Each structure stands twice: as C-alpha cells, then as structure tokens.
Amino acid sequence: MPLLLALGWLFLNPVKLPPGTRLWMLLPLAACVAAVYRVTRARDVRQMPRATLVTFLNIVVGMALIAVAFYLVHIGVKRFL
Amino acid sequence: MGVQELNSTARAIQAGVLSWILPGAGHFLLGHRGLGLVCFVAVTFCFWTGLAFGGMVPSVNPVTSRWLFLAELGAGGYTLPSLVISRSAEKRVLTGLGFGRVPDQQTERDQYNAYLRAATRMGYMSYYPESDVAQIYLATAGLLNLLVILDAVARAQTGGLPTFHRELPPVRQGGPGRPAAEPGKGS
Numbered sequence: 001m002p003l004l005l006a007l008g009w010l011f012l013n014p015v016k017l018p019p020g021t022r023l024w025m026l027l028p029l030a031a032c033v034a035a036v037y038r039v040t041r042a043r044d045v046r047q048m049p050r051a052t053l054v055t056f057l058n059i060v061v062g063m064a065l066i067a068v069a070f071y072l073v074h075i076g077v078k079r080f081l
Numbered sequence: 082m083g084v085q086e087l088n089s090t091a092r093a094i095q096a097g098v099l100s101w102i103l104p105g106a107g108h109f110l111l112g113h114r115g116l117g118l119v120c121f122v123a124v125t126f127c128f129w130t131g132l133a134f135g136g137m138v139p140s141v142n143p144v145t146s147r148w149l150f151l152a153e154l155g156a157g158g159y160t161l162p163s164l165v166i167s168r169s170a171e172k173r174v175l176t177g178l179g180f181g182r183v184p185d186q187q188t189e190r191d192q193y194n195a196y197l198r199a200a201t202r203m204g205y206m207s208y209y210p211e212s213d214v215a216q217i218y219l220a221t222a223g224l225l226n227l228l229v230i231l232d233a234v235a236r237a238q239t240g241g242l243p244t245f246h247r248e249l250p251p252v253r254q255g256g257p258g259r260p261a262a263e264p265g266k267g268s
Contacts, residue, residue, distance in 0.1 A: 011129070011163070012170055014136035014207035014215070022210045028130070029221060032123040036225045039108075040232045040244040045115025 030059040093237035100230040102158035107233030111241065120229045127222035128159050135215025137167040138174075138205040144183050149216055155223030155230075174200045 017025070034055035035048070042048055092111075100107030104124035108117030132140060141163040143150040153160045175182065178199055184192035200206045207215060228244075235244040243249070 008166065011132045011137050012166070013204040014211055015133050017134060017211050017214060022214060025214050025218075029127065029218060032127045033221065033225065035119050035123045036228055039116050039119055040228055041249060042116060042243055043246070043249070045113070045119070048115070048119060 026063065027060065030063070031056050034059060089238050089240075093234045096233040096237040097230050100226070100233045101156075104156060104158075104226050104229050107230065108236070111233065111236050113236065113241070120226075120232075124156055124222050124226045124229060125159075127218050127225065128153075128156050131215045131218030131222060132163065133215075134207065134211045135219065136205055136207045137163050138170050138200060139207060139212065140215050140219055141167045142171070145186075146216075149220055152220040153223040156226040160223070170203075170205060171200075174203060174205065 031052075034052045038048055038051045038055055042051065096107035096110055098107075099110055100120075103121070105117035105119070105121030108114070108120060139145060141150065141153060141160060143164070150160070150164075171183070174196065178192075178195060180192065180196065184196055186193050197206065232244045235246075236242065239246065
C-alpha cells in the first residue's frame with residue numbers, strides 16, 4: 001500500500017528534470033526506439049543486442065549530424081542576412 | 082475458411098489484444114519470450130518515464146491533450162487506468178473551484194486560468210521543459226506499442242516470422258538466425 005501511494009504521488013505530481021539533462025533524455029528514448037524497431041526485424045532474440053546497438057548509434061549520430069547541419073545553417077543565416 | 086486459418090486468425094487477435102493490454106505479452110504468448118521482454122521493457126520505460134515527468138492530469142487527458150491521448154492509446158493497458166486516476170484527480174480540482182468541467186481555453190479564458198492555477202497549486206501540472214520531454218516519451222511509447230502489436234499479429238499469422246521478414250537476408254542453417262520458431266517454441 002505505501003508503495004502504491006508513493007507511485008500514485010510520483011505519477012500525479014510530476015518530478016522536475018535536473019538542469020542540463022534535457023538533451024541527454026534523447027539517449028534512453030533512442031535506445032527504446034532502436035530496440036522495438038529491431039524486434040520487428042529479428043528472427044531470434046540473440047540477434048538483438050548487436051542490431052540494437054547499431055540502430056541506436058545510427059539514430060544518435062544521425063540526430064547529431066542533423067543538429068550540426070541546422071547549427072551551420074543558423075550561423076550562415078546570421079552572418080549573411 | 083479452414084480450421085487452421087481460423088486458429089491462426091484467433092491467435093493473431095489474441096496476440097494483438099494481449100500486446101495492447103501489456104506490451105510484449107503477445108510475443109510471450111507466441112513463445113518469443115526474449116522479444117516480448119524487450120518490448121515490455123522498452124514501452125514500459127518510455128510510458129512511465131513520460132508520466133513521471135508530465136504528471137497524469139495534464140498528460141493523460143482527452144480534453145486538454147487530445148492528440149497526445151490518441152497516441153498514448155497505443156499502450157491501452159497503461160493509458161486507460163491512468164485516465165481513471167487522472168479524471169479523479171482532475172475532478173478534485175474542479176470541485177474545489179465549483180466547476181462542472183474543464184473550462185474552454187479559448188472562450189472561457191479566465192476560468193481556464195483559474196483551473197490551471199488550482200491544478201498547479203495541487204502540484205499536478207508540469208511545464209517546460211518537463212512537459213515537452215513527457216509528451217515525446219508518452220507519444221513514442223504509444224506508437225512503439227502499435228509496432229509491437231503489429232509484429233505480434235504478423236508473427237501469429239506467419240508462424241513466428243517477424244513483420245519485415247521479406248526484407249531479411251535468407252537464413253543460414255545452424256547460424257544465429259535460425260528458421261522461424263514454431264508458435265510456442267520460439268526465442
């Protein structure tokens with residue numbers, strides 16, 4: 001019962017995100033997306049760890065490259081306009 | 082429709098509904114216990130992390146967050162009990178204000194702001210950046226579970242092959258990617 005009350009309190013009263021951690025919240029989300037995506041393509045669970053890691057890295061590196069590209073566009077626009 | 086086809090359809094429906102109620106349960110039913118566990122951990126982590134940062138009242142709310150609620154419905158077994166708790170907490174806020182329902186944000190702005198202030202005082206509301214993170218996590222959890230449901234249904238109908246089995250390289254006998262598992266004997 002105390003556990004249920006604690007869980008109820010936790011999910012009714014939102015917790016604060018520690019400062020500077022918003023960007024890092026991408027990593028667990030990308031890991032979950034990679035795992036489920038790989039489940040839909042796995043014949044066997046033994047194929048999962050490596051495939052999930054590759055997909056996770058693809059997502060994270062891809063997002064980082066997109067962020068860098070947008071940053072460069074932003075810098076370019078600021079300089080020339 | 083033959084008996085075998087009927088069985089496979091019934092099994093597909095069973096797997097789909099089970100996955101909707103509890104992520105990964107459909108895979109577990111079909112014998113893919115490892116894959117079921119992966120689905121369960123991934124979707125459950127996303128959903129409850131989102132709820133912890135967003136709070137039930139603003140995050141599971143078909144009136145104030147209609148589209149988010151639709152996305153969350155993909156994980157129905159988590160969303161519907163959360164909706165019951167969210168509605169009862171919201172009712173407490175509305176009763177305290179003497180309102181019968183959540184005021185309309187456009188036409189009843191003052192009442193809506195009073196509702197927001199009361200819910201914030203009770204600690205139910207979340208704001209940027211927590212609400213952003215919560216929305217992304219919750220919507221992703223619901224939509225990921227749709228993938229899980231589709232995969233469970235596909236595996237039930239094909240005797241254990243994944244959704245995208247046509248795109249996969251052919252199986253090497255004795256290799257790590259062994260042929261599709263029989264239902265009930267899988268990974």
